[in-house]
Amino acid sequence: MSRFSNFQKSASTTRKSINRVPSPTLAIGVPWVSVILASILPGVLVIASAPIMPPMGFLLFISWRQLRPGLLPVWSGLPLGLVDDLYSGQPFGSAALLWSVSAIVTDVVEARLPWRSFLTEWLVASGMIAVYIVMGLALANWAGASTPLKVVAPLIMIAILVYPLAGRIVAFFDRIRLTPFVEIS
Amino acid sequence: MAPPANRRPGYSRRAQYGTFFGYLAGVLGAVIAAVLLIVSIFNPDLFSGLRNGASQITEPAGGAAARTRATGRDVLSVIEGYALAGKRTAKLRAELEEAKVRLAESDAVAQENKRLRQILQLSKRQPSPVTVTRITSSTPASTRRFATIGAGRSDGVEKGMPVRSRLGLVGRVLEVGYSSARVLLITDTESIVPVRRASDAVAGFAQGAGNGTLRLRLLDLGINPLKVGDVLVTSGSGGLYRPGTAIGVVTRLTRDGAIARVLANPAATEFVIVEPVRAPEANRPLEEDQGTDASTASPRARTGGDQ
Numbered sequence: 094m095s096r097f098s099n100f101q102k103s104a105s106t107t108r109k110s111i112n113r114v115p116s117p118t119l120a121i122g123v124p125w126v127s128v129i130l131a132s133i134l135p136g137v138l139v140i141a142s143a144p145i146m147p148p149m150g151f152l153l154f155i156s157w158r159q160l161r162p163g164l165l166p167v168w169s170g171l172p173l174g175l176v177d178d179l180y181s182g183q184p185f186g187s188a189a190l191l192w193s194v195s196a197i198v199t200d201v202v203e204a205r206l207p208w209r210s211f212l213t214e215w216l217v218a219s220g221m222i223a224v225y226i227v228m229g230l231a232l233a234n235w236a237g238a239s240t241p242l243k244v245v246a247p248l249i250m251i252a253i254l255v256y257p258l259a260g261r262i263v264a265f266f267d268r269i270r271l272t273p274f275v276e277i278s
Numbered sequence: 279m280a281p282p283a284n285r286r287p288g289y290s291r292r293a294q295y296g297t298f299f300g301y302l303a304g305v306l307g308a309v310i311a312a313v314l315l316i317v318s319i320f321n322p323d324l325f326s327g328l329r330n331g332a333s334q335i336t337e338p339a340g341g342a343a344a345r346t347r348a349t350g351r352d353v354l355s356v357i358e359g360y361a362l363a364g365k366r367t368a369k370l371r372a373e374l375e376e377a378k379v380r381l382a383e384s385d386a387v388a389q390e391n392k393r394l395r396q397i398l399q400l401s402k403r404q405p406s407p408v409t410v411t412r413i414t415s416s417t418p419a420s421t422r423r424f425a426t427i428g429a430g431r432s433d434g435v436e437k438g439m440p441v442r443s444r445l446g447l448v449g450r451v452l453e454v455g456y457s458s459a460r461v462l463l464i465t466d467t468e469s470i471v472p473v474r475r476a477s478d479a480v481a482g483f484a485q486g487a488g489n490g491t492l493r494l495r496l497l498d499l500g501i502n503p504l505k506v507g508d509v510l511v512t513s514g515s516g517g518l519y520r521p522g523t524a525i526g527v528v529t530r531l532t533r534d535g536a537i538a539r540v541l542a543n544p545a546a547t548e549f550v551i552v553e554p555v556r557a558p559e560a561n562r563p564l565e566e567d568q569g570t571d572a573s574t575a576s577p578r579a580r581t582g583g584d585q
Contacts, residue, residue, distance in 0.1 A: 133336055135418040137343045140425060140545045142465045143490030146418030167304030171311055179332035182417030182424040185325040186315030193308035197301070230421050236319045238467045240421040240488035248419065 147252035330455030340414025443547035
């Protein structure tokens with residue numbers, strides 16, 4: 094009897110995914126929304142008196158660029174970076190510039206490194222994260238601050254170690270993005 | 279590895295143009311961002327309206343998160359409390375004994391203070407706060423240290439007002455929106471607070487070190503009189519911050535000053551108090567000042583009238 098009900102259950106779930114397609118809005122919109130959320134949320138959840146949180150917006154942005162190349166267009170660094178700038182405290186335009194440049198850099202690396210492996214992706218991302226954080230510091234100092242370089246050393250380490258987690262988050266959002274639930278009429 | 283010679287997506291002209299214009303837009307985006315960056319560096323206030331609008335949007339979420347943060351901290355401290363209960367109780371008991379004595383002493387001082395004030399015919403003016411609010415968000419990853427508070431122009435907050443918690447100074451209002459304001463925390467490297475040692479008049483400046491501590495530089499060069507554990511309070515010189523607000527504790531000595539730990543860690547404070555600015559009315563005649571008393575006037579009317 095139980096076996097029968099199991100069968101029925103599985104049949105019903107299969108039937109749910111038959112005749113369904115992913116929502117086009119979600120398929121396009123989820124990457125954008127997830128990066129914006131990652132820019133805003135860490136600041137709301139933690140009140141920090143020192144820079145300790147990794148730049149989650151940037152991590153998710155390069156994760157999307159690496160895991161789903163082409164889904165976020167090359168120019169997406171400008172709008173997403175501007176949103177990040179509104180909340181990050183950096184001089185306005187700093188993230189927009191650095192994200193735009195890193196979007197181009199990911200494409201160049203993509204063309205030169207056709208193989209995919211967890212380690213190479215992590216290595217490339219680590220380099221970009223380190224440059225991004227140091228450049229962010231340089232731009233903030235140019236705009237009036239005077240933070241020494243050693244302050245960001247722990248931040249760079251944390252950000253590099255958190256990067257695989259950002260990849261996981263992106264993979265999770267990617268699954269949501271492509272869940273078929275819209276009925277074909 | 280060298281990139282493949284043929285990088286065309288296929289024979290479709292449309293696809294080829296799409297890739298080309300994509301890259302063009304990417305490079306253009308970088309150029310536009312660079313221009314914005316240079317504009318914002320030379321004119322930082324230009325985008326403050328945009329930033330305030332943005333923080334207005336996240337303000338409700340920030341308020342909710344502030345409550346949750348408080349609860350989360352409680353849970354952690356309960357767990358920690360179980361682990362360290364015995365040791366802590368003994369320590370607290372010893373501190374309490376000492377505090378009782380200190381309290382009696384400070385009562386005596388307060389009495390004497392009152393008597394002296396009566397002799398000098400000075401009215402007691404403890405400035406009432408402009409408003410009490412929550413810290414709704416802060417900059418997480420940037421080396422700049424800004425926080426957003428859930429009160430703005432509509433609550434009477436103005437640019438330059440000091441923000442403090444029960445434990446000490448938190449920062450200073452930098453930009454004001456309608457119902458939120460941006461605060462420069464004292465740990466930011468651009469924040470410089472004139473301070474003195476609480477016990478005597480050793481004066482100096484406390485500048486944010488960028489890593490959550492303060493860098494203290496003394497005014498008088500020579501032998502460094504500071505000791506680890508000294509409490510620093512604002513000295514009030516310069517007129518921006520009210521004198522006597524606690525700010526930090528010396529944790530390490532340096533050649534020309536010290537490194538201090540901030541007392542009012544913004545992560546551990548649920549409510550912050552926005553105080554009126556002192557400076558604009560610092561030079562006002564005394565008679566005029568006595569007309570507005572603490573009990574009668576509204577907080578707005580007495581902005582700065584604490585002399």
